[in-house]
Amino acid sequence: MTVAGADILLLGGTGQVGSELLPVLQQRDRVLAPTRAELDLTNLAAVREWIERCRPRMIVNAAALTAVDRAEAEPVLAFALNEHLPRVLAEECARLDALLVHYSTDYVFGGESSVPYRENDPAAPVNVYGMSKLAGESAIADVGGRHLIFRTSWVYGSRANNFVSNILRLIREKGELKVVIDQRSRPTWSRRLAEATGAVLEALRAGNGWRTPSSLSGTYHLAGGGEASRYEFANAVADERRRAGLPVLAGIRAVTSDEFAAPARRPRYSVLDTRRIGEAFNVSLPDWREDLPVVMRASAAW
Numbered sequence: 001m002t003v004a005g006a007d008i009l010l011l012g013g014t015g016q017v018g019s020e021l022l023p024v025l026q027q028r029d030r031v032l033a034p035t036r037a038e039l040d041l042t043n044l045a046a047v048r049e050w051i052e053r054c055r056p057r058m059i060v061n062a063a064a065l066t067a068v069d070r071a072e073a074e075p076v077l078a079f080a081l082n083e084h085l086p087r088v089l090a091e092e093c094a095r096l097d098a099l100l101v102h103y104s105t106d107y108v109f110g111g112e113s114s115v116p117y118r119e120n121d122p123a124a125p126v127n128v129y130g131m132s133k134l135a136g137e138s139a140i141a142d143v144g145g146r147h148l149i150f151r152t153s154w155v156y157g158s159r160a161n162n163f164v165s166n167i168l169r170l171i172r173e174k175g176e177l178k179v180v181i182d183q184r185s186r187p188t189w190s191r192r193l194a195e196a197t198g199a200v201l202e203a204l205r206a207g208n209g210w211r212t213p214s215s216l217s218g219t220y221h222l223a224g225g226g227e228a229s230r231y232e233f234a235n236a237v238a239d240e241r242r243r244a245g246l247p248v249l250a251g252i253r254a255v256t257s258d259e260f261a262a263p264a265r266r267p268r269y270s271v272l273d274t275r276r277i278g279e280a281f282n283v284s285l286p287d288w289r290e291d292l293p294v295v296m297r298a299s300a301a302w
Helices: 018-026 044-054 068-073 075-096 128-143 163-173 190-208 230-243 275-281 288-298
Strands: 008-011 058-061 099-105 147-152 176-180 218-221 251-255
Touching: 008 018, 008 044, 018 190, 044 075, 058 075, 068 075, 068 128, 075 099, 075 128, 099 128, 099 190, 128 147, 147 190, 163 176, 163 230, 163 288, 176 230, 190 275, 218 275, 230 251, 230 288
Parallel strands: 008 058, 058 099, 099 147, 147 218, 176 251
Antiparallel strands: none
């Protein structure tokens, strides 16, 4: 791909969130979305060169190492993509007076709360993934340019390799499926996340052409409506398959996080309070139970 001028540079455009973002952003603007083969995001000099050559008015960063257990085994890569890359993007945006849109995670929180987390609640990640994402947030804030950080949670969609597609595969293949009951958050459809991002950007465009006022620059929680445990979420997936008259071979058994023993710890409770983004931009996402049947019907694993 030739690097030419663009309104928006989208990184991670082939991923779960990025692939939903691309058509949303293309409705109004010229978008450049390099693939991994075209731009190695761990090569920060190459990233700076791309930004200098296309000089976007906005960078949307949907790239990250999101595999939580993999991050435990590859912390250098996790911090390269989740901290060092966002810092470079923030520096380049500040230099160009461009807006940076970046996605973060509920896993920056430790999970000890019993009420939904607000944006200014203390962060205390319990795994490398959460630590690296929090470091990326801090790097962007330290640079101090115009930015929007959207923390989201439990992202799923019709593409492979997410919780819903994995549950669909396992309930077709296994006799029994163990799912943790003591982890709770907000499931979020990747398409809703992309559409909500587009709505925020349209609100900014209408006001001042993406020139985010300092009062709006910062971190927002953006996640699906409602909440669930992993066990409840898995059972909802199985129930939708039964309603469609399709077989569910596996029984689903609730286990604790300690019994499941994944390589990385997860926060037990990471529900995000999403009131701030609603107040600032009049944006909210539907309850995940409304979205799940739509996503499942579109899933290749259905």
